[in-house]
Amino acid sequence: MDDDACLAALRARDARFDGVFFVGVTTTGVYCRPICPARTPGADRCRFFASAALAERAGFRACLRCRPELAPGRHRRVPVDAVPALAAAAARLIDAGFLGDRSVADLADRLGVSDRHLRRALASELGVSPVELAQTRRLALAKQLLHDTDLGLAEIAFAAGFASVRRFNAAFRARFGRAPSALRRDAATARAADAGDAVTLRLDARPPLDAAALLAFLAARAVPGVERVDAAGYHRGVVVDGAAGWLVARPAPGKAAALELRLAASLVPRLPAVLARARALFDLDADPDAIGRHLARDPRLAAAVRARPGLRVPGAFDGWEVAVRAILGQQISVAAATTLAGRLVERLGGTIPAAPPGLDRTMPSPAALLAAGEAAVAAIGLPAARARTLLALADAVSRGAIDLAPGAEPARTHAALTAIAGIGPWTASYVAMRALAWPDAFLAGDLIVRRALGGTAAAAERASAPWRPWRAYAVLHLWTGAPP
Secondary structure (H helix, E strand, O other), X not given: OOXXXXXXHHHHOOHHXXXXXXXXXXXXXXXXXXXXXXXXXXXXXXXXXXXXXXXXXXXXXXXXXOOHHHOOXXXXXXXXXXXXXXXXXXXXXXXXXXXXXXXXXXXXXXXXXXXXXXXXXXXXXXXXXXXXXXXXXXHHHHHHHHXXXXXXXXXXXXXXXXXXXXXXXXXXXXXHOOOHHHXXXXXXHHOOOOOOOEXXXXXXXXXXXXXXXXXXXXXXXXXXXXXXXXXXXXXXXXXEOOEEEEEEEEEOOOOOOEEEEEEEXXXXXXXXXXXXXXXXXXXXXXXXXXXHHHHOOOHHHHHHHHHOOOOXXXXXXXXXXXXXXHHHOOOOOHHXXXXXXXXXXXXXXXXXXXXXXXXXXXXXXXXXXXXXXXXXXXXXXXXXXXXXXXXXXXXXXXXXXXXXXXXXOHHHHHXXXXXXXXXXXHHHHHHHHHOOOOOOOOOOOOHHHHHHOOOOHHXXXXXXXXXXXXXXXXXXXXXXXXXX
């Protein structure tokens, strides 16, 4: 976008551009989101930046009114070329706290590239180094925690990924021009206190957000003992990198496109990873306006897009959990698959002592399934062949041959999944759509999709070409509009 287009979006306070760019105001030294309620500055006082990290590199401080740390991310865009795709994958991992206790070389190794190439890619696409991007995300999370919670300053420093309170104080003062304690005093009057065992944060998204459709989808597929959806929202037990607890997500009161996330204080040490997983689960970094505009060009989808403009693709808090659930659901109803998943969790799953009853179980890990063996897995009511499929998946995941994390390379993962006996294209594509958060995943062999697009998988594949690169959203529209 050029400066004129950014200025027009800023003057309109157009929420569709929230997180797409930021504006620095030269007279105040502050940078804002394009939806900031403050008086719009004159064009001669505006500088536009593609990321918060670039604005901060230029010397601007984050606005205390619009709070840039809450702006939705851009990971759900679909980079076609290798360098943008690499930069997007690196940014996703950095947002999840990968560089908290690991090096840039470790990040490059995780992405299968050299350290030098990773630095070049991020400099080319985002204009900053991996360390600068990580520092921006740490400070943004710390600022949000100062605004929204009553955590102590030391807890906030470590939760945001700083190695010491001294470094946190120095970085915060350098970036925001004041001590963290001063911001805490400024925010205290507007912050509601949480119980000592919980923290509440807001997760913003680009409007519109069809939270009801998200919750309905997750409710139908909730794994008993692991997750639950009711009038109070989405609940689940959580184990992330050794930290255990629970979380509840619901539409944020008074906000049309945001979720309120309440989580156990025991999860605070792994907060970046928990927040990244929650954003992936609820697809909060999507751009529904751009997706809807693209899909609505096709008359077959135009009415559905108008009816549900904020439809999201439900992702995964745990990719392994979704993959297991997908295999359990092959050739049976959603309700029957839920029953099988509940049995598997009850008999072979782990426990979470820190979670409430009914949310205190975990899907058995790959190692646990392998240790249990085929007979124990089949005993939940599975055919022996499907039990062997689950064990083969567990073996591949435990060896690192299959990556089920958001941002994993979809073609490679799809090929590795379909190489396992008992996993076909539908299951592999479903895993890519939800676990990998791949927005162009397309389930050509799905019954509802085939009925809508010509009757055969080949015909559906051809007919879906104009929907690329947003075919996963098209599938959700077809599913949502279909009879039960």
